[in-house]
Amino acid sequence: MSLKRAWAVCGVALGMGWLAASGAEVGTRDAAEAGRVMAASEEGREAMRRFRIPAGWRVDLVAAEPHLANPVAFAFDEDERIYVAETFRHGGGVLDIRGRSGWPSAGYRARLGGEARLDREARQRLSEELLDADLALRTVEDRERMLRGYFLENVPSLERYSDRVKRITRGPDGRATGSTVFADGFRTLVDGIGSGVLARGGEVWYANIPHLWRLRDTDGDGVADERTSLHHGYGVRVGFLGHDLHGLCFGPDGRLYFSIGDRGASVMTREGVRLDVPDTGAVFRCDPDGANLEVFATGLRNPQELAFDAWGNLWTGDNNSDGGDQARWLYVVEGGDYGWHIGWQFIESPNARGPWNSEGMWRPGDAERVGYLIPPLANIGAGPSGLTYGAGTGLPEGWAGRFFMVDFRGGPSGIWSIGVRPKGAGYALTDAEQIIWNALPTDVELGPDGGLYWSDWVEGWGTTGKGRIYRAYDPEVVGRPEVLDTRRWLGAELRGRGSVELLGLLGHADLRVRQRAQFALADRGEVGALRAAAERAGGGWARLHGIWGLGQVGRRQPGVLAVLMPLLGDGEAEVRAQAAKMLGEARHRAAGAALESLLGDPEARPRFFAALALGRMGRVEAGPGVLTMLRANGDADAYLRHAGATALAGILGEDELAALAQDASVAVRRAAVVALRRLASPGLAAFVADGEASVVLEAARAIHDLPVEGALPALAGLLGKEVMEEALERRVLGAALRVGGWEQARALAGHAARGTAVERTRVEALRHLGAFDAPSGRDPVTGLWRPAAWRDADAAREMARRALEERFEALLTAGPEGVQSEAIGASGRLGLRGWEGRLARLAGDVGVGVGARLAALRVLGEWRDESLTGLMPLLLEDGNEAVRAEALRWQARLGLGDPLVPIREILVRGTLRERQAAFGSLAGVRGAAAESLLVEWLNRGAAGELERELILDAIEAGRSRDGAAVREALSRWEARLEGWAPLVLHGGDAGAGRRVFYEKAEVQCVRCHRAGGDGGVVGPDLMGLGASKTREYLLQSITDPNAVVAEGYENVMVETRDGREFAGTVQGETDQTLILNTLEEGRVTLQKAEITGRWKGLSGMPEGLTEMLTLREMRDLIEFMAGLTGEAGAKE
Template identity: 45%
Template structure:
């Protein structure tokens, strides 16, 4: 229950009388120093060992406090109370059916009765490391909080100190802890919310990522173990995917911020209020993702995908390439990732502005945990604005050769990182290292920041706080902002004044601070509306964000104006704000903007859909399904999906196959049972229509040449008998060869094919070893190369090389085209397949076979088979 207070002073005193918990922790040794010698740091960076066993063991995460002490969350429940579904395949039916934490615990009791008594043996604990003599090395480890042993408990995976409070996450709870008497131990514990961890899922998919945002709210992430949390405002039900949540610092007003995540182990804000995370892959051929966490966004992952192995591993996740950065024709209901980055993203931080050289400005530091120190470390990179979203800049290794779990900047502006030591299991060992610039000790800016963070902000006068709003270090700017929010009328005046100064950061922090004040004092709204006219688009964007959070109806006209003429960045946040306000007059401008944006900017499209869903009535959305602009019709479908409206079925008849598919996805995925009958009827009609339109099986003439020693197309063309004297001829009924036809041969396949449907076609090829696809049609009377396989691919691997598919090629129904293919095979395995995507979105691979799964998510109703595959995949 949110706000459930559990003051445990007496209970803790009683606990102290019992025998202290004594997990396996190794004695001190020189291993930490020896391991440090193998860590490769970026140029100009030196390393120090700050703590090692026995002061720290099995470190999952850390937080460096403003006084220089370090909070470290240690696990002793890994495989000792916390298990992994990969070890219990016979539990899967129950696991999929679980809807509450209580269901999960009941499953343990019912299906593992002989071991259930051991589920509370392991313990999670939080220790504070302290440097008593000021030499930069930790001397003492104090147990700040322990006793997290309930059978429902997961791995405690995040900790954050803010003011007098320490926030701590351990499934199934988010805790607020407080050391009342200053002895280094938490006497008060309060559960802010509970109900996280409905499923077992995979190890580590827990509660993570505690951060205080620029809006003063507490943000955190939950992996795809899912949650069902009761709050005073209702139940937050998100049992089938991971999510980011936020609440006030007292746990109130808990809400889901974004969904569709798998295992987002950490969160971080940049200087402009943008939230980012790294999300792990599923070990199913997909890759980890670097994600801009957009409010209301869904990035596509579902818990049950992990257990799908056929007909496609991970089901729609791989079949529709939901984990890939945005590409034309991608499923429109998701917000795709910025990039695929790292293999085991874990801890994450952002450069606050002090301690490193200027080349690290606006950089992220992402831990990459891969199970072995030699191939794990920390990546450093920045993002570059692109439309409403971002693209990834160059990625460098800041640290490498350490099995790092978490990373954080300390008050001395050095980077502190925790080292798991080795493998995936508990070792009873652990280290904390420090990475800092060689000359950081003499840096006056570093000393100033450390002094201010240690002293705090409460004793500063208003003028000093106003000055700090322009400081180079984000921590000081934000600390001043939060202090001014609590200073009443004087603080409001200073924050208002900050919105008018020259410094960009001061203006943004002024806006954010007024936004916090505005939750209880509406008199600040005119100042925030004035910020919508700031000369810098970032200030206008932040003003739009804040006014939307405050539901300021009087800002709607201004927001619509920015929607029409401002940058994509401002339009992105203005659209979300309009949806929150529910500005009825904005639905037409939002619809028009969707028509302009279409599929060109997935982040902006999402925001416009958020706005449209909040501003338009269901009747207005249905009317937009007849709009001329494709982007408007797609936006209406996506808005109806957000509202879970069965009227979305009307879009099944749309002339654009991708819009029709998007409606079908929504009806199936949500599901919208009231529209299921229309979906079934449409599929039946499509089966008949598409099968009637398709031509007869193809006739392919094949010629073969032996003794191709180098296995290349160049070698094939150089053979004495090519092309006039093949060694063998054959007739085929599909565009494929092999597998394992032989070694060291070349082939020439050619067919005359009647085009079944008018529209755009895309030709695809995969081969082992090389292939070249040439095409002759009415628009190109001479054979032209449209696709190339430069080196071998696995069978049905259509997207390994960039040139494996053609551009969209316009063909006329009934025209005769020539498909001409050269293939070269060296040694080992061999195969060739040439396919095409038809205008209705179906995919024949090879040409001449029944339709199958497309190589991208440009997947529509191929005789009903595309959706049949989705049904099979998603429903096991």
């Protein structure tokens, strides 16, 4: 959960809850302070005392407010000036779909009849409408139209603040001496958050949705006077705040690489090609001037930063979805699909995040079984953010070649050191450790003068108007000659240097120097020098940079690429691999035969890059060699599988790929499926009857999840097969719904009635049948916006009705309760008339499960069936509380008899749940008598005569009415209430609270906490909380998290009389002692009499959660947490 991802939870300022004033300015939580920058203070230096750094290291404060504020990312230029991407639109203009409970504007709500007419059901429908609208967006222009349509008079408030780039100059001691606003004015409705910055050669690239900008300061005054949009179209949806455009870095090929989160993109390239990746995060690359833009990899959620290693491999840390999954450490390869898309985010049932979780797509081991995606190496951290690479100098021995990744957690956070080693065509993790901690970094860079620099958010999740740049370093290392030499060359002007000198620099100890020299030679077209480096046996790093430099020149002058062809037979495997990579990316077809020979190379990496190259150039003759490579691999190496499948997609036609369904090798058949998936080919239908279950499932993933319309009937035809794993079965059911014919309707009904099938999928089949005439635009398996093709709704409803009727009696008599309930619900949606008497008998049958009885009652109520007249008195006296409450609701809604009679009785003598339901029913009864009764109970509440569990229900009933007497009574009562506590501390539904905890996307408690089961590790396990804490404590921990911090999570710094300083978390405290768990010395016990200063850090628990919850949800959540009475670590 990175900084930029978690910002929304602290309140985009829109999720105000239904009790918020409808006229409040939308999108400007803390708007008056959103643009502030705090004055200088000593806070930045004081904070250094709590940092944990490696032994012997030092920390310097390089810059602080007012030189910078709210830093998201930063970069150095050749003069060691620092460019900082600052955000002021977070909390001041950029929205988050999780905040939609407070959307849209008051003006739009007025069109719907005003706040009083938006009951809970209406608000839920509006929330779903907004989510559907966001998921349906395909372009930035779509997003702008949506926002203007829903926000009306609030649009100006969303364009008030601008993100900006700040330039910081430094003195000889490395500390800030001045700063300028290098660029601002990024405040349109669709702008932000500005999350990436990169400087080189007098140019600054700035990543700020919807643009990738190039900025130039031509007159040297520290302010950009030229700005060019290189591309437009990033961020097609509102999505999650912080899932932005970022990750700017140069690759070894001289191209600019950058990433987008799952807000998606739809970009028209300069060459006239539309690049559409609207539903997922991706990595792009282009020339420095924006030309030749292409998608490099997809299937990412929010890859904040990118970094290349010394071998030209691209890496990132990708954030988890707060649904029990974990962040991923990824080797990013060309054409790779890493499995994530936005649809997974909003799936709540039958399992949170759908197949993303149930099929383990984020787990290193499980992901390898999903053929189309590239698995992660490991799960590291909780909030991957900044990322840099140990380029060779400036750090202690053993640290070169390691990655340094920021882990932003909102509370104590820091930087990981990550090591990898080659494994086949890919890599494996060697180790990962926290090296800098107790800070709040957002980005990290290896400094030109050595050591690690990081930008610090200072505190919490929201903007504070503060920001710092720190440098941590080993003083024994940064003064070494090789570090000073690196610094000199990083700042040197290379344009006038001779070829021989630059050639020598290609072997420098530091990757950054080598790359500068390579780019200088390539820019000048120095083919001779680059060739000399590439061909020099034993030339080490210089050989690789020579190859990459020749690739750069070869993109401009294709004839140069012939120089690389002999290297395909070189004795060094990495030279062969990199030569294949450069020739393939340039589509140098003359190298085809030589590349084919590499498919049998003894080393995996040459095979990998050769296969990708052959696929990219479409060399048909290479088909047999690729198949041989796939058979030899036997699906053992996921990277070779990817390369082989990618090659097949570029080499063979769809019919040839479909014919591979007869191949004896399972590895070949799976690769063929993945290749056909890349082509979205109906040829996938040839694999749905495969004898190998993994091949069938892979085909189903492609056919259903994309979808491939032409192959859906074949997939739907599997329905009725007795033995089928759930991952396949759900896609087969979805295919049947999407095809939507008579055979599919009958098959769905048949599956629902099949006693050997899993109950979850039987229920799902009935849901599909009930929606047969008008399926949701949201796919039930993937969660993506995938509206089915137009169908005749009347004809489809009739087919579904007939199919259901054939099985209806069997479903009612033989099905488990969940199946019975769903079958009854489907009958209501489809209008299955003629069964009213059967449903009435079922509703009144005390021997039937309560779920089925309630479903029957609801259907009869929706139909306004006359049987309810005689049935209602019996149901109102039923022995089941839920039945009585539902009967009361329908009596009031339908006006059967005088609904006030049972309501009066229940309000006095009913159970708690009945009385809560009675207030809800009373809210729906119109007339003077109902208002009089409501006033009576509001007056009782004001007099303190109403049980605490009923206060919220009574107030909600009062707020739903417009009558003057009701308003007056309500105002008197509300004036006596003290805050929220009386409304939400008691009376909640623990089951509903559990759903808020685990499933509500707006707050996502589970992203940081566990409750005895799955969840995050950032915050404490909440199991046992109900036994040790009061409900008042629970409420305060939500509404004011910094007032109460769980034991073991309160961060403090203390100073003792003898001048020692300690920073850590409080493990225990008495009147005499304070026990801290410190990062340097472990557990220490301090005498309070010796403590001369104590400073409390902020909680990592985000503020603003109350803006994301209704009062009813708050009450339910507290009820759930109060019931967590087991021991920590135990299952719920």
